[in-house]
Amino acid sequence: EAQVTQNPRYLITVTGKKLTVTCSQNMNHEYMSWYRQDPGLGLRQIYYSMNVEVTDKGDVPEGYKVSRKEKRNFPLILESPSPNQTSLYFCASSTTGSVAFFGQGTRLTVV
Amino acid sequence: AQKVTQAQTEISVVEKEDVTLDCVYETRDTTYYLFWYKQPPSGELVFLIRRNSFDEQNEISGRYSWNFQKSTSSFNFTITASQVVDSAVYFCALTLPNNAGGTSYGKLTFGQGTILTVHP
Numbered sequence: 001e002a003q004v005t006q007n008p009r010y011l012i013t014v015t016g017k018k019l020t021v022t023c024s025q026n027m028n029h030e031y032m033s034w035y036r037q038d039p040g041l042g043l044r045q046i047y048y049s050m051n052v053e054v055t056d057k058g059d060v061p062e063g064y065k066v067s068r069k070e071k072r073n074f075p076l077i078l079e080s081p082s083p084n085q086t087s088l089y090f091c092a093s094s095t096t097g098s099v100a101f102f103g104q105g106t107r108l109t110v111v
Numbered sequence: 112a113q114k115v116t117q118a119q120t121e122i123s124v125v126e127k128e129d130v131t132l133d134c135v136y137e138t139r140d141t142t143y144y145l146f147w148y149k150q151p152p153s154g155e156l157v158f159l160i161r162r163n164s165f166d167e168q169n170e171i172s173g174r175y176s177w178n179f180q181k182s183t184s185s186f187n188f189t190i191t192a193s194q195v196v197d198s199a200v201y202f203c204a205l206t207l208p209n210n211a212g213g214t215s216y217g218k219l220t221f222g223q224g225t226i227l228t229v230h231p
Binding site: 031033035040041042043044045048050058088090092094095098099100102104105107 | 115117120148154156158161202204206217219223224
């Protein structure tokens with residue numbers, strides 16, 4: 001079954017404590033992306049990757065890091081989380097113009 | 112840069128009413144793809160439809176229909192005879208093909224979303 005798997009689904013953490021949200025896809029898609037969803041703002045792209053070792057900033061990259069060492073995995077790293085990073089996060093994978101497959105979402109709360 | 116606007120923040124209807132969700136987009140590119148996604152209360156994003164810019168035919172899928180009009184840069188979504196299970200947040204989105212280059216590749220630009228509540 002084609003899918004994008006994110007973990008964890010829910011996370012509560014404290015300010016400054018480094019965390020990683022994992023994302024894995026089994027469709028051999030070259031393009032992967034992270035979005036955050038906030039009320040009234042829709043989904044905004046944080047970072048994207050066009051292939052292994054190729055990543056670049058999206059619209060709201062501040063405070064985030066990513067890596068793409070394998071085609072299937074695209075983790076999102078928050079080195080020093082702050083309360084304004086409390087949000088719902090989605091990982092997505094696709095090929096150009098194709099339907100983006102989204103993970104189930106990670107609801108992050110930073111206190 | 113691309114932009115998608117969903118001017119309706121929230122819509123409330125009674126079951127069996129028809130409802131239309133508006134989507135207006137902006138892009139300078141002639142080739143693009145438009146999408147609608149549904150986000151039910153459980154939170155996941157469910158793909159509903161993709162339309163490319165060269166196909167202006169309207170589409171119907173059961174109670175769902177989509178009206179794509181390039182002249183007004185709109186891609187509206189109508190639910191006929193709404194049901195309580197249609198209650199969700201609906202997102203309209205746009206993406207460019209890979210030959211658009213740069214940061215546009217594969218990026219979905221989303222509207223702000225419309226919260227639809229269908230009351231029994």
